[in-house]
Amino acid sequence: MIFTSHMPQALAEARAAAQRGEVPVGAVLIGPDGRIAGAHGNRTRELSDPTAHAEILAIRAGCAAAGSQRLPGYSLWVTLEPCAMCAAAISAARIETLYYGAADPRMGGVAHGARVFDHPQCHHRPQVYDGIGADASRDLLQDFFAQRR
Amino acid sequence: MIFTSHMPQALAEARAAAQRGEVPVGAVLIGPDGRIAGAHGNRTRELSDPTAHAEILAIRAGCAAAGSQRLPGYSLWVTLEPCAMCAAAISAARIETLYYGAADPRMGGVAHGARVFDHPQCHHRPQVYDGIGADASRDLLQDFFAQRR
Numbered sequence: 001m002i003f004t005s006h007m008p009q010a011l012a013e014a015r016a017a018a019q020r021g022e023v024p025v026g027a028v029l030i031g032p033d034g035r036i037a038g039a040h041g042n043r044t045r046e047l048s049d050p051t052a053h054a055e056i057l058a059i060r061a062g063c064a065a066a067g068s069q070r071l072p073g074y075s076l077w078v079t080l081e082p083c084a085m086c087a088a089a090i091s092a093a094r095i096e097t098l099y100y101g102a103a104d105p106r107m108g109g110v111a112h113g114a115r116v117f118d119h120p121q122c123h124h125r126p127q128v129y130d131g132i133g134a135d136a137s138r139d140l141l142q143d144f145f146a147q148r149r
Numbered sequence: 150m151i152f153t154s155h156m157p158q159a160l161a162e163a164r165a166a167a168q169r170g171e172v173p174v175g176a177v178l179i180g181p182d183g184r185i186a187g188a189h190g191n192r193t194r195e196l197s198d199p200t201a202h203a204e205i206l207a208i209r210a211g212c213a214a215a216g217s218q219r220l221p222g223y224s225l226w227v228t229l230e231p232c233a234m235c236a237a238a239i240s241a242a243r244i245e246t247l248y249y250g251a252a253d254p255r256m257g258g259v260a261h262g263a264r265v266f267d268h269p270q271c272h273h274r275p276q277v278y279d280g281i282g283a284d285a286s287r288d289l290l291q292d293f294f295a296q297r298r
Contacts, residue, residue, distance in 0.1 A: 066197070083241075092199040106270060122262070
């Protein structure tokens, strides 16, 4: 199987989120067969749900479709470093590989803050690849917040 | 207003979860008026959703009812130390006070592991009171796992 970057789709989800007035973060879940198992953007405002981050929506949809709490062999592409909540959900879902774009020193929980995967208590640590499409992700976020100032 | 412990209701939710074959953890959300805004137990198996912890279900229900991503002035009673995912969701929802029962050295993310509230990046740290009804909570969990061995 040829390795394909799914960051363009994740960025498209982030752009769609911005158009809905949501913080522009997007996530794409890829199944073990290489197919897209879910593509989501933030919907915290629309759903009045602080847990409705792109990653959580993708994981919940993927698990519901698979009929399982666990997604072994799946990968998740996210435009921004996941927060502690999403990192812990990624671990709980046993996602195999996490690809993310821009670092998030303010809210991130993978390489910053809680560093959820870096504790002995973390039962499952995905392989992590960062910095993919980071400039595009950062530009989207900066434009979004600049327009709201 | 007289201070009332809502841990008995949280323990009742945990017992109900065990009867459904779910890890027995319960959570009760209390609104600023002192009324119960939600009472939930784990449903991760039933819903095939690794994010369906008692705390997350309570927060999602409370936010949906309030029409807001944030629950200032609310308190959350949980039978077990929240994991990193739930702790981060509690922070994101701006819950004012967290009361919990048993410590969870293996999966907890408040006093163990990721210690989600103990980082400069944590934008909102609730007041935390632990050890409330801890013995009853621990007994429930030990009985549940003993029966499954």
